Amino acid sequence: MQDSKVVVGPSRYEGTEITTIVRAVLRAMGTTLRNLFRKPVTVHYPDKQRQYPSRYRGLLALTYDKETGEENCIGCRLCEYVCPPAVIKVEMLKGEKRNYAKAFTLELYACEFCELCVQVCPTDAIVMMKSFDMPTADRREMLLDKDRLHAIGLQYEQSWATGNRLRDMQTPPKAPAPAHAKPAAATAAAPPPAQADTPKPEAAV
């Protein structure tokens, strides 16, 4: 662990010679002038939207099962317990084969968009969308009930991150055994960067 002293660039600038001043002034003005001719970075929102990455954390929504069309939410309340600002409130409705959520409210105005609810959901019911578009003039419109959450889920594009995918990404792999490898997710042997991007190839950046 030796002493590391870094002197960046030329040594101490002393004095106020005219040439140095003039050169510095021209350099600064030259930089501004060069940027005058660069293309502006403005994106004309809302006429044009920029590309959102596939893991974007946008609005929250509840989903339906792709094959059966049933609601995914089983009312287990794990999201309610994990939410740090406690914005989710769920009431379970017991059914014969499976449970449902009788009432599901989410206070979007207090939500921190931390994705912990998505992380813990066992059935991938609650997900985040790739859009944050919900301008309102009344905060009460941001108190989302179950119907509203399902509507948002159908309206926008879903983010790649669902509960199962996130947990797969984080789980330390067991002993590599091809029989246990899930088909869609990465196998334990595969290097992680190539994992779990199917079916939707993540437009990563």
Next chain:
Amino acid sequence: MMAALPPWLTLLIAPFVVLNVVIGLVTYVTLLERKFAARMQSRIGPYRVGPHGLLQPIADALKLMMKEDVVPTAADRRIYNLAPIVFLIPCMLIFATIPFAPGLGVADVNIGILFFLAVSAMEIVGLFMAGWGSNNKYALLSAMRAVNQIISYDLPFIFSALVPVLLAGSLKMSDIAAAQQGSLLKWFIFYPVIGQLAFIMFVVATLAAENRVPFDILEAESELVAGFRVEYSGMKFALIQLGEYAHMIGSSFLGALLFLGAWSGPGPEYLGPIWFLLKAMFMFLVVTWIRWSFVRIRVDQILALSWKALLPATLGLLISTAIVVVWRTSAGF
């Protein structure tokens, strides 16, 4: 064409026209500055109001007219209310002496330059009235700095403006402009060495006299929150802004006249005012370009720069110009 009308009518129409044109120009110059600055910062300036933001200044003017006029309770009312007017009048008056084309000017007096420089320095009175009348520590601090700065920079401003006067041999504005007619190289900015030096010093002194960065210590937003204007809102604020930008445009016109040949340019004579306008806009854009490239320096450094560097330099330049002019006339060319 001015000679065809009776003099009293000319005296009424000419200032009216000039004032209106100046006010229109001033409002659109703000848009020009915003878009130019925006492009230098990788963004687009006003865009939504009107096609490409062309109606933005009008929207701003309407907004300012509709705002509530808030007068602080402890403010000295008479001085507070009078200050924007006292500030604005000299800034508008300087346009009286500028000839926009040979014979096209409100009052092209024999001592044009002197009048311009003297009147433009009078804005300090209005400025200090605004700072004092607001009864606000920030405003007072800023007004004190302003008086310091403008007084310090008026002398270099005058001396650098006197260099073209010496080269042309007359204080009359149209004479100075006429001395630069004919060819591009006759413009005083192309006068060997003296012209360029005088131009640079003129630009620096103009920046300081108009409180533009790097000398805008008096409105230093991050410290003094708009300086002497902090207590003004609505139409009074609009008047102060108008005065500031009018002074800036006036100095740009002066610079274009003194150094860039005023109305000389290719093409027929009636294009003269257009060239003059373009040159004044070029001066303005140079000032804007500098403004958006530098950080400001402290007030004691500004004063040091003026008294220790710029004043001796302009004085020396003036004396050398005098020597060169005398030598050239005596040598016969």
Next chain:
Amino acid sequence: MLDQSTVSRVEMDWSGPERLTMNMGPQHPSAHGVFRAIVTLEGETVVAVDAVIGYLHRCHEKLSETLTYAQYPSIASKTDYVAAMTSEFAYVLAAEEIGKFEVPKRAQYLRVIVAELQRIASHLLWLGTWCMDMGGALGGGATIFLYCIRERELILDLFEALVGARLLYGFFQVGGTRYDIPDGWAQKCRETIDVIDSRVDEYQRMLEHNAFFLARAKGVGIVSRELAQDVGIAGPLLRGSGINWDLRRNAPYSSYEDFDFRVPVETDGDCYARYRVRMAEFRQAITIVRQALDKLPSGPISSRPALKSVAQIRIPKGEAYARVEGPRGEVGTYMISDGSAKPYRMKWRGASFSNLAILPHIIPGHKVADVVAIMGSVDPVFGEVDR
């Protein structure tokens, strides 16, 4: 309401004009957050400064006693919201130290990459706001500010592709990280830091020998070596005064010892020295990110099972103090755990909070305009100060 015990006064040896007490209030365009300074002026010279803080207090430490180890990292971002990754880092390091959890190598490297990218982003914001303070929101300062924000957006885009969020992440988790890098991210990261490398060159060209900038920054706010050691500051403030101390090298955490980087130290102690330290830190952070991307091992990103419920992470009884080298200094977490899913007590050592203690010692004697220059070079973030 001056607290007489904390005000330090400089007696001028001339009885000049009367003293003016001015409030640079909590709402100020000085772009540093809610900071209140009551300055006493004689003419243009500051004679005393009294700093008032607490306008952004949000009870983080009490909040951490009510949130579990699984929930709190997302909240920890909010202390230093400009460099959110480092705040989370300190918290999870403390938890892992008490529980003696092993963090897999890949997770450690990811943490390093993310922390260094965050350092670059934070320093970009520092440069932008400092120049804006010195140049005015409508002046040349704003130009550099917008350029820096443009570059910072590139890094935030990287984070967005990695995590989904741009400012407050929730990337860290006890035992590892929550996210792994997606396809193509490493390549995009390399391109981004190449762009930032060249742009930082541009800013240096614009500022390094600029007479106006030097006039504002040289000789202003000098922190002597003794003062720096006495007051207990950290980060670029310390290294600008000649003290060679950087936690990444002196007390390495999370595999920093695997990387080859240098620690910039300047001896002048003024704003310009701190500026050079931070500009050098840009370069070193870029070097570290490149090395980490090259050497990134494959493997799991967490040593604990994936988070399935809120009280999943339990830590045995114990206490620990963990610290990281944030862009502003030493961010530390002192944690006492009692065996349950929530900490018994957690204390933040905010880097900016300790750094602000230097203000009453260095500001008096300067002009008003220097107050903002010094504040900018101290670079406080008030989320960290008030917590």
